[in-house]
Amino acid sequence: MRTATDKHRQDSWDIDGAGTLAVHPDEIREPLFEGKPALRDVTETVSGVVEGKPTKLWYATITLTGGLAGWGILTILYTIVTGIGVWGNNQPVGWAWDITNFVFWIGIGHAGTLISAILFLFRQKWRTAINRAAEAMTIFAVICALIFPIIHTGRPWVAVYWLLPLPNQMEMWVNFRSPLLWDVFAVSTYFAVSLMFWFVGLVPDFATLRNRAKNAIAKTIWTFVSFGWTGANRHWHRYEKAYLILAGISTPLVLSVHTIVSFDFAVSVLPGWHTTIFPPYFVAGAIFSGFGMVLTLMILARKLLNLEQFITVKHIENMNKVLMATGLMVGYAYGIEFFIAWYSGNPFERFVFINRAFGPYSWAYWTMVTCNVFIPQLFWFRKIRRNLMITWVISIFVNVGMWFERFVIIATSLHRDFLPSSWGYFIPTWVDVSIFAGTVGLFLTLFLLFAKYIPVLAISEVKGILPGAQPSHLHH
């Protein structure tokens, strides 16, 4: 195994006369593993987590997060029983934390899809170490997100099925012109495809666990979910094809889901919402927030699950680069919004943006800009990109900043729109806070269950990129 020293890099940076690299890129790149793990090490490490007993720390944490989730569920029930009035939403702020949380969680999910689909199609091998966890995050985040469109309605007991185009004797259909309906399709598609993609990737690993299982119950379960996987060549062949197709289906979803979520706002007439920049701005923001959350969780997971060997600083640094790039896009969007507000000459538009930066919610706006634009600039420094502690702290800032971005877009645009007579102010109640905290609890609980009971690394994929696993053109 080559070691990634600068010396080595310099030596290898040698281009021949034909304009091709003299050395294979993998040789000059920083390796994807620390040390020299054997094929068996991968299986052992990953399966060990699943097969071993949970630690006390795990129990303590899941009790905490589970309690939080339970409290969230209780407050959701309270909301459903009493009415949306228990939240701070009012006239004119019809949407506040509810839709903020929805967009926030949907955004979190985007990193998973990007990593699993787009990076797969671009043959970014470093993705294999993190794709499983990121995909899991996607699914959990979408579960958290899906709570909000349902409970934010005044009558969720009918909303759950009236929002679906179900044939009925009254021939009463949904309104296909409504962006909220597009949301229903976009998010449900996204959830279904993400789940399928994740599951397909898991099948070979479930089979590995099945083969190793000693406990009868575990064996039964693993047998069931591994779908009779034998590792036969034909299986692998079809698996690869299926995976590729799903990656192909998922790729447009990365762009479409948040584009459609942004339509909830962009299609309206409200100044501050009615903006054509929203689709790319939202997609960039979603990836930004998604990577923020992946970093927050993976830096912890690699430490606690002893995955340092597989999730290296190089992975973290790569993600930080994505974070910085998308952060810059988001910052650019913030700037462009102001420019257009001025350039359009629309007085209402101009007012909304000045109000955003200097009005009653300016604290929220500047929190957002600080977290999303200023702080990620630290990643220009390689040292900081490679410092796990600082990276983790910055990732928290990004999470906070991206929540505030959605709050700023939704609440500050609504609280003062066209007619000053109807202006208001939004103050969250304890129920608003509890429900959001509950979804954080739910998300972490699901992630903890995942980290314990499902292979956190894609065993087969990691093996596939281990040195020597592909005796191909390296030795030409």
Added chain:
Amino acid sequence: MADTRSTGKTYWKSYEELSKDPALMKQLHNEFPENGSAPGGSVGSMTRRAFMGLLAASTALAATGCRRPEQEIVPYVRKPEYLTPGIANFFTTAFTRQNFAAGILVESREGRPIKIEGNDRCPVSAGKSNHLMQASLLSLYDPDRILRPTVNNSDSTPLNAYRRIADAVREVTAQGKTVRILVDEHASPSLQKLYSDLERFLPETRVVTWPAITAYGAAEANARLLGVDAELVPDLGKAGTILGVDADFLGTDPTSLWHIRRFASRRKPEHGTPEMNRFYAVESAVSTTGSNADQRIRVKPGEIDAFLLALLHELVVVRGVRGLDAETTTMLHGVTGDRFPEMKRIADDLLRSPSVVMIGRHLPEHTHTLGILCNTVLGAIGEGCILDPRRTLPFSHSKQRAITEFRKELDRGDVGVLLFAGVNSAYSMPAGMFRSLSSRVLYRFSLSLYADETSKVCSIFIPVNHYLEQWGDVVLFDGSQAIVQPLIAPLNEGQPSLPDALIGIARAVSEEHFADVPNYYEYVRARWESDVLPRSGETSFGSFWTEALRNGTVALTAPSTSVTVNAAPARDMIRTALSSGNAGMMLGVLPSHSLDDGLYANLGWLMELPDPVTKATWDNLAVMSRTTAGALGVEKGDVIRVKTAAGSTHLPVFIQPGMADDVILTHTGFGRTEGGRVLAGQGVNVFPLMPEAGRSIGYVSVQVEKTGERYPIATTQDHHSLSGEELFDIDRKEIVKEGTLEDFLANPATLFRHDLPVYGAADATDRPISIMPPHDYSRGHRWGMSIDTSACVGCNACVIACVSENNIPMVGKDEVMNGREMHWIRIDRYYSGDEDNPATTLQPMLCQHCEKAPCENVCPVAATTHSPEGLNEMTYNRCVGTRYCSNNCPYKVRRFNYLNYHRDDRDPMSFVFNPDVTVRMRGVMEKCTFCVQRINEAKYQAKNEGRDSLRDGEVHTACQQACPADAIVFGNINDPESAVSKSMRTERGYHVLQSLNVIPSITYKAKIRNTNGGAV
């Protein structure tokens, strides 16, 4: 002359908006300023136990599953005459407010009254109504009113109570003591006759009128100078120039309904209507009326007399207008008007056209005297003039002397029995007076609509009927008379009306004299037969009575009266006026616009009705100018202690542009403690601050202290401290348009020219571009509305009419503070100009029924859709409550049921609901429907008559029907000849937020100010 199109005038709503006060910024950032501090308790203040309890209960409820309880419905075996289920009947009756009465029409469904309108055959109301009229319906069904008579705090029967009262009367008269009956102002000749009969036939009995709101300055001045002991009712429709001196004739005056009608009839500058009037307001306190002034002059209370003297000086001395005798004229020579630079222009205008000076009812006799002198000089008094002595408020003579005499009797301990008949003296008397009064009287009894503060200190309490449950009659100020007829049997079975109870008591005391009076109905009929019938020229009483009931009012010509002004007594008054003008801080205690004297304080409709000036709900406030607040070192929401000679109380500060300096305004009607669940703890009773008996409203000297406490104020506009937008001038020309009459007449076609076409103003091909195909309205109707902001005075009649028609819930103070009030129509208010004395622009705002409605396309379940007749319809059953429609509504006129606001409705409150309008549950959105139920009803009618389309004027929306200013016109805009089409075809028409191209169905007409030379 200011050109409103190009000056880019800044509109603003409140001082917070203008100020850059860092303390306010800080306060603003205090995230939870209100939770827990407000009365009533909210979901936010729910305890853990309550929460767990609720959770358990709801789970249990869900688990058991529930069925509606079985209720048997039985159809009519014999259908009553005139009554078809589902078809409304309209009955005439009359509404009384102090001495003002007006004919009303009550809509009755299946025998229960559900809506009050003005009677279009009544010369005073002419089909129009005001907020108090509308809201009085709710008190009929007020569950807190359904009570049993009590004798010494135990339940009793009326008969038993009468006997006990009679015993007491006999006992005290045997001891040589007297019986006094305290009654309210009224407008009923039969009641007046009954009072005389009581005085005549009962031993030692006198009826003393001592209402809550006592202001006899006008009546006394009229009596002394004109020999008419009554308040005159001017006809402002005849006035070309009006000078209001602290007068709230468009707001809290009992006669405001009439005044708004007549005033607004000359506020529409279109061709063919009478010349627009010009209105100057000289005010200390900001009133609804002053907000409508073409020019408003801020004076301190102490300067009011000086202003009037200066005006007299200008008219009589400077201009040499005749009308006063030489001696009086001489007295005016020394007066100087230098303080009032506007005086020359005002005098010019007053002399140019028929004009009148209106003096505030609360002002003292000498001020009214000056007013009479002005009006004499201006030729406003006399038969056929603006102030016609034939038009006086009935029974509005001064009760000052009777009240003073009564107090002396009390002090002497002469009174043995005190019967409070429909007055709540314990609430409305000056502080301490009631206590000393009640301690000297042997027996106190109460007849009242509610178990109010007074009833609590009486040994016998007899609840009496609502006016919709009883017979009676009224005389209107123009001399016509009307019968009050019951719309429903007393909801509280066996409950007497107030006159019936008095007759019952009288009979128990003196059987022989009242034996032939079986009840008040017969009593009223007898008087109509003996008094009214001969004057009417009819012969058959039976048909006359029926016809009178059908028409509501009987026109009777008032006897001709000639008045001569006797200026001699005026000279004393001028001397008083010359020496008056006390400096120092003054407190103005004036009637509240919504609650008036507090009788209807238990009505949520009125409690939650925003004050037209402050937009505050649920509380009375210490309203002051920002200079005054600065001098006192207080801010909005700070609690101050106000102390007058009579008493002291605590009030929250509210800073109001337009207030004179060194004056604090507060309102009566709040601070009730007994009688209902709604009124409890809302606001502060300020009646006890007034030291003089017989003058419960007006200005008094006051001392003010800061307390350091804070109190949350629930306003419907400026919910929270605003700051920040001062950094940026919002261009609000898209929202309100206004101009001066001079500019408008100079170039009517271009002053308000729009870049985009307005309905009726341009042909359909000239529409702005849209990617959506236009709706096809070519068949049938296309509904539209025009609202004249020039005519609207902001009286709130439309708001309550809409509440009553559309079953709109009240939400309570906490929810108002959170911005969740449910009114479908609101009066938006914008200020411009001088920050201390701004010009006000009012704009009724309701669903605009946009042709390209932004709400419609965003609803995921198609709950809000476009009708083929141009209505933006709301299907409650389908609504899941995403609130997206509200977010996307540029006018923010949609209202969401955040909680189940009808959950606290108790029987028989639900009877007030209009059965044609769904009562909305929580979780659904609602908004103005253009009263679609009325449109449909008219369509059924037309269909039955074989017509395809409705005639113009067949449908009135509730707001339109109530509007005394006739500012709202509704109808079919497919018909170019309809009133609404004609009204929309005006050069003043504009759409609010026109550039959004949502194409509203409502055309607003720009406000025109008839200013004299000055800028708007």
